[in-house]
Amino acid sequence: MKAMQLSKPGPIETEPLKPVDLDVPEPGPAEVKVKVSVCGLCHTDLHTVEGDLNLPVLPIVPGHEVVGKIDKLGDGVALERLGQRVGVPWLYSTCGECEFCLGGKENLCPNARFTGYHVNGGYAEYVIVPQDSAYPLPDGISDAQAAPLMCGGVIGYRALRLSGARGGQILGLYGFGNSAHVTIQVARYLGIRVFVFSRTPANRALAEKLGAEWTGIADESPPSQIHAGIIFAPAGPLVPASLKHLRPGGAIALAGITMTDIPAFPYELIYGERTLRSVANSTHEDVRQLLDYASKIPIKTKITEFELREANHVLRMMKESQIQGGAVLIP
Numbered sequence: 001m002k003a004m005q006l007s008k009p010g011p012i013e014t015e016p017l018k019p020v021d022l023d024v025p026e027p028g029p030a031e032v033k034v035k036v037s038v039c040g041l042c043h044t045d046l047h048t049v050e051g052d053l054n055l056p057v058l059p060i061v062p063g064h065e066v067v068g069k070i071d072k073l074g075d076g077v078a079l080e081r082l083g084q085r086v087g088v089p090w091l092y093s094t095c096g097e098c099e100f101c102l103g104g105k106e107n108l109c110p111n112a113r114f115t116g117y118h119v120n121g122g123y124a125e126y127v128i129v130p131q132d133s134a135y136p137l138p139d140g141i142s143d144a145q146a147a148p149l150m151c152g153g154v155i156g157y158r159a160l161r162l163s164g165a166r167g168g169q170i171l172g173l174y175g176f177g178n179s180a181h182v183t184i185q186v187a188r189y190l191g192i193r194v195f196v197f198s199r200t201p202a203n204r205a206l207a208e209k210l211g212a213e214w215t216g217i218a219d220e221s222p223p224s225q226i227h228a229g230i231i232f233a234p235a236g237p238l239v240p241a242s243l244k245h246l247r248p249g250g251a252i253a254l255a256g257i258t259m260t261d262i263p264a265f266p267y268e269l270i271y272g273e274r275t276l277r278s279v280a281n282s283t284h285e286d287v288r289q290l291l292d293y294a295s296k297i298p299i300k301t302k303i304t305e306f307e308l309r310e311a312n313h314v315l316r317m318m319k320e321s322q323i324q325g326g327a328v329l330i331p
């Protein structure tokens with residue numbers, strides 16, 4: 001099968017992903033084989049390819065926003081799953097036995113494995129997935145529309161839950177990329193008022209189209225203070241900036257996987273029982289709930305489609321912020 005494989009990480013400008021022809025993989029017990037129809041690209045892929053993350057397995061096929069159809073079942077998988085349209089997220093498998101797995105926080109499992117990181121992902125014609133990590137997709141959402149929900153979308157959704165924002169309250173979103181433009185649609189559906197802070201005029205315009213009540217930049221003072229916030233941009237200085245906007249008792253969720261250092265700030269910014277919390281991966285429940293919202297709302301994402309062999313080029317465009325919304329590869 002065709003795949004884009006990473007053997008040696010390097011700057012994306014040097015095109016580290018190489019087109020290869022791999023054996024078609026076979027599903028083991030409790031696994032399914034998925035014929036990939038689209039795979040979304042995410043900033044974590046860029047960090048993987050450029051070697052910013054410690055890579056446990058090389059060579060590796062990246063890609064963890066996978067959408068396709070189950071075309072072969074491993075032993076022990078119910079026959080009715082054959083032919084099912086599914087999405088595969090970043091969280092590939094967990095141990096099922098640790099305190100986090102047993103407590104419904106499997107996103108924190110120390111033995112978690114990730115798609116396109118510990119095991120080959122969706123920059124390929126086929127992937128093998130544990131049956132529990134192949135989520136049936138609701139009708140009414142296309143393959144390309146579903147892809148960015150599987151990582152950026154679900155991280156944003158978890159951040160929204162962790163921020164504690166409720167209907168009628170004001171939520172601040174800092175940065176407005178792929179993840180945020182899914183989150184705002186869920187927030188608006190839940191009756192949450194949204195302020196968006198972004199340096200990019202085109203992103204502020206998109207945010208207004210999607211229902212943002214006010215848009216501006218992080219150094220500005222919004223018309224009123226926010227009850228909760230989510231920081232999507234991986235910039236530490238946004239932490240004190242957002243705390244300045246936050247009401248007492250509110251929380252700021254940090255939705256970036258990596259973030260630059262948070263600068264020192266005066267204690268009074270966090271006094272008043274304000275909370276800062278990070279967001280790590282997502283749970284099975286997060287994925288199921290988001291997919292449910294995706295068909296109810298319905299969530300519409302802005303997607304640009306590319307061919308599989310263009311993976312280096314697309315990641316480079318992402319690095320240079322030339323893509324608005326999400327991007328997918330089509331094998």
Ligand SMILES: [Zn+2]
Pocket residue numbers: 042043044045064090151152
């Ligand atoms: Zn991702």
Ligand SMILES: [Zn+2]
Pocket residue numbers: 094095096097098099100101106109110111112
């Ligand atoms: Zn575990």
